[in-house]
Amino acid sequence: MKLTGAQALIKSLEMQEVEVLFGLPGGAILPVYDPIIDSPIRHILVRHEQGAGHMAEGYAQVTGRPGVAMVTSGPAATNIVTPLCNAYMDSTPIVVITGQVASTAIGTDAFQECDTTGITMPVTKHNWLITDAQDIPRVVKEAFHVATTGRPGPVLVDLPKDVANAPMDWYWPDIVDLPGYKPTTRGHPRMIREAARLIGESHRPVIYAGGGILKAHAAEALRELVDMTGIPVVTTLMARGAFPDSHELCLGMPGMHGNYTAVTSMQKCDLLIALGSRFDDRVTGKVSAFAPDAKIIHVDIDPAELNKVKRPDVPIVGDCRLVIEEINKAIRDQGGTEAQPDRSAWIDQLRTWQKQYPLHYEQPETGNTLKPQFALERLRDNAPDDTILVAGVGQHQMWSSQYWRFEEPYTWVNSGGLGTMGFAVPAAVGAKVGQPGKTVWAVDGDGCFQMTAQELVTAATERIPIKVAILNNAYLGMVRQWQELFYEERYSEVYLSPHLPDYKMWAEAMGCEGMRVESPEEVDAAIDKANGIDDRPVVIDFRVDYREKVYPMVPAGGSNDDIILDPSQGEGGR
Amino acid sequence: MPAPARHHTLSVLVENKAGVLMRVAGLFARRGFNIYSLAVAPTDDERFSRITIVLDVESAPLEQVTKQLFKLIPVVKISELDPSSAVERELMLATIKAEPAARGQVIELVNVFEGTIVDVGHDEITVMLAGRPDKLDDFEDLMRTYEIVELQRTGRVALPKLERQAPRLRSVKGA
Numbered sequence: 001m002k003l004t005g006a007q008a009l010i011k012s013l014e015m016q017e018v019e020v021l022f023g024l025p026g027g028a029i030l031p032v033y034d035p036i037i038d039s040p041i042r043h044i045l046v047r048h049e050q051g052a053g054h055m056a057e058g059y060a061q062v063t064g065r066p067g068v069a070m071v072t073s074g075p076a077a078t079n080i081v082t083p084l085c086n087a088y089m090d091s092t093p094i095v096v097i098t099g100q101v102a103s104t105a106i107g108t109d110a111f112q113e114c115d116t117t118g119i120t121m122p123v124t125k126h127n128w129l130i131t132d133a134q135d136i137p138r139v140v141k142e143a144f145h146v147a148t149t150g151r152p153g154p155v156l157v158d159l160p161k162d163v164a165n166a167p168m169d170w171y172w173p174d175i176v177d178l179p180g181y182k183p184t185t186r187g188h189p190r191m192i193r194e195a196a197r198l199i200g201e202s203h204r205p206v207i208y209a210g211g212g213i214l215k216a217h218a219a220e221a222l223r224e225l226v227d228m229t230g231i232p233v234v235t236t237l238m239a240r241g242a243f244p245d246s247h248e249l250c251l252g253m254p255g256m257h258g259n260y261t262a263v264t265s266m267q268k269c270d271l272l273i274a275l276g277s278r279f280d281d282r283v284t285g286k287v288s289a290f291a292p293d294a295k296i297i298h299v300d301i302d303p304a305e306l307n308k309v310k311r312p313d314v315p316i317v318g319d320c321r322l323v324i325e326e327i328n329k330a331i332r333d334q335g336g337t338e339a340q341p342d343r344s345a346w347i348d349q350l351r352t353w354q355k356q357y358p359l360h361y362e363q364p365e366t367g368n369t370l371k372p373q374f375a376l377e378r379l380r381d382n383a384p385d386d387t388i389l390v391a392g393v394g395q396h397q398m399w400s401s402q403y404w405r406f407e408e409p410y411t412w413v414n415s416g417g418l419g420t421m422g423f424a425v426p427a428a429v430g431a432k433v434g435q436p437g438k439t440v441w442a443v444d445g446d447g448c449f450q451m452t453a454q455e456l457v458t459a460a461t462e463r464i465p466i467k468v469a470i471l472n473n474a475y476l477g478m479v480r481q482w483q484e485l486f487y488e489e490r491y492s493e494v495y496l497s498p499h500l501p502d503y504k505m506w507a508e509a510m511g512c513e514g515m516r517v518e519s520p521e522e523v524d525a526a527i528d529k530a531n532g533i534d535d536r537p538v539v540i541d542f543r544v545d546y547r548e549k550v551y552p553m554v555p556a557g558g559s560n561d562d563i564i565l566d567p568s569q570g571e572g573g574r
Numbered sequence: 575m576p577a578p579a580r581h582h583t584l585s586v587l588v589e590n591k592a593g594v595l596m597r598v599a600g601l602f603a604r605r606g607f608n609i610y611s612l613a614v615a616p617t618d619d620e621r622f623s624r625i626t627i628v629l630d631v632e633s634a635p636l637e638q639v640t641k642q643l644f645k646l647i648p649v650v651k652i653s654e655l656d657p658s659s660a661v662e663r664e665l666m667l668a669t670i671k672a673e674p675a676a677r678g679q680v681i682e683l684v685n686v687f688e689g690t691i692v693d694v695g696h697d698e699i700t701v702m703l704a705g706r707p708d709k710l711d712d713f714e715d716l717m718r719t720y721e722i723v724e725l726q727r728t729g730r731v732a733l734p735k736l737e738r739q740a741p742r743l744r745s746v747k748g749a
Contacts, residue, residue, distance in 0.1 A: 121597060122604050126647040129592070146647060180589060180650040304641035 005133035006031040006164040009097070010039050012140035015172050018068050020044060020059065020433055022052040026072025027112055029099030031164035044433065044462050049076045051426040051455040053083020056094040058430025061413045062388055062438075064217065066093040066147050067430060073099045074112030077158075078119065082420060085123040087154035089417025090238060091215055093147040094154045096120075102162040103131055116158045125153035130160070133168035145176045150183030151302040152215055183301060187318035187326055195273075195297045195314045196330035200339055202271035202295075204346045205231045208254070208283075211238030211416070212276015212300060216320035219243065219409045222275065224328050229340050232350055234262040236277055238416045241406035251350065255283040256554050257398040260357035261350055263552065263560050266291050268349075274298040276320040279309035280417070289559035299323045359402055360566045361548065368519040372396065372471040372544040375523055376403045379441060379469055382527045387439040388413065388431050392424035392448030395477040398550045400443045422451030428466040429459050439467070439531070446472040446496055446503070453506065459537045460511030467530050468507075468539045473546040474498040481549045498543055507539035516541045581610055582636055583655040583662065583732045586625040589648040590616055597646050598625055607639050608632075611664075611729030622650065626731045655732045662732040666703045666710045671721035673697040680720055687713045698723055 003011065009032055013021070020042045025033040036043050046052040049071040056067025071080055077098045087094045101110040117129045126146050128139045139157055147155045199205060213222055219242050226233055226249055233243045234254040243250050254262040266272060272294040277283070284290040287309055298305070298312035299320055306315040316323050331339075363374040376399050383389075389404050390413040391397040397414055406412050413431050415423040428442035449470050459466055476494045483491050507514030513533055517526045517540055530538040551566040588594045595614055602609050608630040616623050629639060640652050655662075672680040677699070684691060684701050687709065693700035703713055707730050714725065 117593065118596065121593075121600055131592075178647060181647045302645070304638065304645055308638060 001170040002167050003170045004031065004035075004164065005130075005136055005159070005166050005168055007035045008133065008136040008168050008170060009140065009159065009164065010035040010041070011170065012137045012172075013041060013068065014039060015137070016140065016144045021068050021070050022046055022055040022059075022430065023070035024049055024052060024072070024076065026076055026099065028073035028101055028161045029070065029076075029097075029159075029164075030072075031161060032070065032097070032099065032159065044429075044458060044464075046426070046458050047454040048452070049079035050082050050422070051429075051452055051458065053080040053094065053096065054086070054420075054423055054426035054452070055430030055433070055455070056096070057083060057087050057090075057092045057423075058390065058413050058427030059434040060087075060092050060094055060430075061427070062410050062431045063434040064410065065434075066095050066144060067434075068095045068097070070097040071099070072112065073101055073116065074114045077114055077116040081120060081123060082418075084120055084154045084156065086415050086418040086420045086423065088123045088125070090415065091152050091211060092154065093152035095143050095147050096154065096156045098156060098158050099164070100129070100158045100160040103160040104162065106160065116156065120156050123154070124156050125151075127156040127158065129158045130163050133163050133166040136163075136168065137171060138173050141173050142176050142178060146178070146181065150181070151300075184303070184317045185301065185319040185322055187299065187316040187323035189326075191314055191316045192323065192326045193330050195316060195327050196334050198271055198295055198297060198314060199229060199231070199273065199327075199331060200334055201341070203341055203343055204269045205229075205271040205273060205343070206251070206265045206269040207231050207233040208236070208266065208272055208274045208277050209233050209239045209242050210236045210275065210277025211242075212320045213239050213242040214409055216276060216301070216322075218276070218321035218324050221321050221324035221328065225324055225331075228328060228331060228337050230337075230343060230347070231273070232265060232347070234258070234265060235406075236280075236283060237401055237414065239277070240401055240404075240412040241409045244407045245405045246407060251354075253401050255280075256285070256556070257402065257550050257552065258283075259359055259402065260552055260563060260565060261353040263554065263563050264353060265350055266294075267560050269294050272296045274300075274312070275324060276300060278305045284309065285554045285558055285560040289561060357552075357565060357569060360551070360569055362568065363520060370517070370520050370523070370542060370544050372473065372542070372548055373399050373403055374520060375469065375471060375517070375542045375544060376400060376443065378523045379443070379527055380404050382524065382531060383441060384439045384531070386411065387441055388435060390414065390424050390428040390431055390440060390442040392442075392444045393419045393421045394445045394448065395473075395481065395548075395550050396443050396445045396448075396471040398478075399471070402550075421445075421448045424448055425452045425459075425466075425468060426455040428468070429455055429464050432459075432464050432466045442466060442468045444468055444470050445477060446470055446474060446498075447476045449503070450496075450501070453510070456507065456510040456512050456537050456539065463535070464537070465534050466537050467533075468537065470503055470539065470541050471544050472498055472503065472541050473544050473548070475546050477546070478550070480546070484549070485553075486555070503539060503541035507537075507541075510537075512537040512539050514539050514541070516543070518543045580631050581657070582629045582631050583657065583660060583730065584627045584629060584640065584643070585653040585655055585732060586627060586643060586649060587617070587651040588623050588625055589650060590621055590623045591648055594623065594648045595625070597648065598627075598643065601642055601646060602627075602639075605638070605642055611727075613729040613731050626729070628730055653734065655734060659735050660732045661735055662707060662730045663704060664707045664710055664730040665728040666713070666725065667692070667700060668703070668714070668717060668725040669693075669698050669700045669723040670717050671697065671723055672699045676720055680717075683713075683716055689713070
């Protein structure tokens with residue numbers, strides 16, 4: 001069967017069971033947009049290419065399937081670099097297809113030409129510049145394989161216009177042949193036995209669960225490990241939902257804005273069981289002072305993560321689910337629950353900390369002051385059980401992670417590693433497309449919202465009814481917090497204004513329901529109304545107290561032992 | 575250029591595809607690893623090329639370098655070649671000032687180092703020298719007396735040393 005390169009590309013995406021493309025056409029990708037009309041694949045027309053990338057990420061994070069974005073060459077390709085980098089940092093599988101100028105024009109500074117594969121090389125797991133239409137099915141199959149296996153990540157396929165127009169003989173490859181790509185998924189049996197032995201000897205262990213748990217679909221295996229051993233769990237920003245917050249052994253989020261117990265449990269533990277986590281600087285604080293007494297078991301599918309930051313006593317390369325299942329088996333072989341030492345003193349200690357130093361804020365009972373945490377708690381308590389929460393980056397993101405109760409995997413979407421402001425709205429659109437049956441709430445800051453709000457036009461047009469709660473404190477709040485604490489309250493370029501833009505009017509102009517909430521007593525009614533709307537996106541502008549800061553906090557570069565609590569809670573455990 | 579006191583040689587087998595060198599070099603740049611020298615050429619199997627990288631080990635732990643390198647999809651195999659267990663060679667071309675009065679001395683030194691004169695001008699000669707990198711260093715040093723006009727070294731290529739043991743009988747195919 002003779003096809004054009006463009007037809008072969010779309011057919012290859014169909015073979016990969018792609019159900020939706022997020023994209024925006026332009027000159028170099030024009031040939032590929034023609035066969036989309038005849039394809040069952042849904043196309044969602046974004047308003048900015050960055051939006052397409054983040055939508056693909058949101059889609060991937062809630063479905064576990066790769067998100068696909070398609071844009072043209074030059075500025076479109078550079079606009080999608082941010083999502084690529086974001087997906088790279090958070091190991092999110094997305095496939096980005098970019099148009100390129102004709103191969104004969106490459107290197108001539110042609111209109112809308114840029115070196116897309118060169119620019120994206122550092123922020124993709126791999127990328128391809130296709131030079132022969134006959135290669136298209138093979139490359140697409142390789143691209144999806146690389147994006148979704150091993151440590152997942154973004155890939156990019158660059159397709160010159162003449163290659164898209166060229167004829168090819170259709171085929172679909174049976175196998176992927178990449179001699180340099182063979183991810184290790186099975187953990188080393190001796191290391192697994194050793195891990196089980198160390199667990200059985202530990203008196204103050206803690207599991208440091210990372211995003212790898214979700215990537216590997218290891219939540220159930222983790223649950224089994226915890227139920228068998230009684231070991232408490234911290235869930236990193238990327239792993240919220242990987243272990244239910246309601247479980248009595250869930251300690252919540254560690255790190256720079258983690259809660260006291262989660263942070264301190266890692267500092268005081270004698271065994272740190274890192275599962276799919278990467279000792280990020282936002283978790284460890286000052287590395288030399290991090291978990292000083294702990295032996296470390298580190299499980300990761302990416303060998304380069306082992307011994308990158310901390311030297312593990314037991315390094316295990318492998319898929320988190322497979323490895324945890326093997327560890328569970330080894331623990332059973334070594335006597336199971338009965339063989340575990342008595343850890344009641346440790347658990348009691350954790351309970352004491354939890355009682356002494358809970359998350360804390362004070363919502364005044366009278367007056368119009370609305371605390372952002374209060375708005376979030378009301379949102380949480382009124383949201384349907386399986387709600388997906390999406391956040392941008394900054395204070396609102398930390399409060400979201402702290403105050404939400406995540407019970408199920410894949411219900412939390414945020415930009416962890418790169419910290420991309422503006423992530424929330426497009427990622428929420430992608431999440432809603434991936435899980436149309438679930439309520440999707442985006443919690444956003446006013447600064448973030450202004451970066452990508454135009455994708456609400458996409459959402460309104462395509463009838464993707466996401467809900468957006470702007471915690472509007474009229475500041476770049478996290479920057480303001482640092483300036484207040486570390487720059488002697490010298491506020492440099494952080495004020496935004498609560499009224500400009502008028503978020504309610506802006507939402508309405510974009511085809512959304514717009515609301516404004518200025519006092520605590522208006523909160524519930526607005527949330528109820530928003531939850532009742534299912535035919536268009538909703539935006540609530542919560543006017544929140546700009547003085548509120550995110551606590552606890554470990555100052556950047558400081559030791560986790562120097563955690564700062566909310567000022568009303570005194571000096572903490574020191 | 576004196577050889578670094580502490581270096582490691584990585585022999586990296588890569589798929590012979592466009593842009594692979596850029597992937598490898600880019601990785602070194604963005605992870606802050608310093609390359610001392612780099613040589614690349616196709617192998618006897620045309621699907622693969624071999625990149626020989628001499629690495630300044632002060633700049634990064636070797637383990638991290640090799641692990642990150644191995645994550646590149648076109649990288650098929652990485653061998654670490656410890657200088658003591660590898661055969662390393664390098665090629666140098668050097669144009670040396672050699673006016674008639676000095677020419678005899680220069681040629682004599684070239685002969686001592688088993689170099690070859692590949693080009694002769696009125697008062698300059700171009701010499702080719704292949705050998706162990708430290709031998710090239712010595713030669714370069716000696717030539718400074720006569721003024722080096724231009725000098726180009728290839729960066730080293732290396733293969734593991736063969737184990738010294740009694741020859742084994744090997745089947746000879748197609749003989």
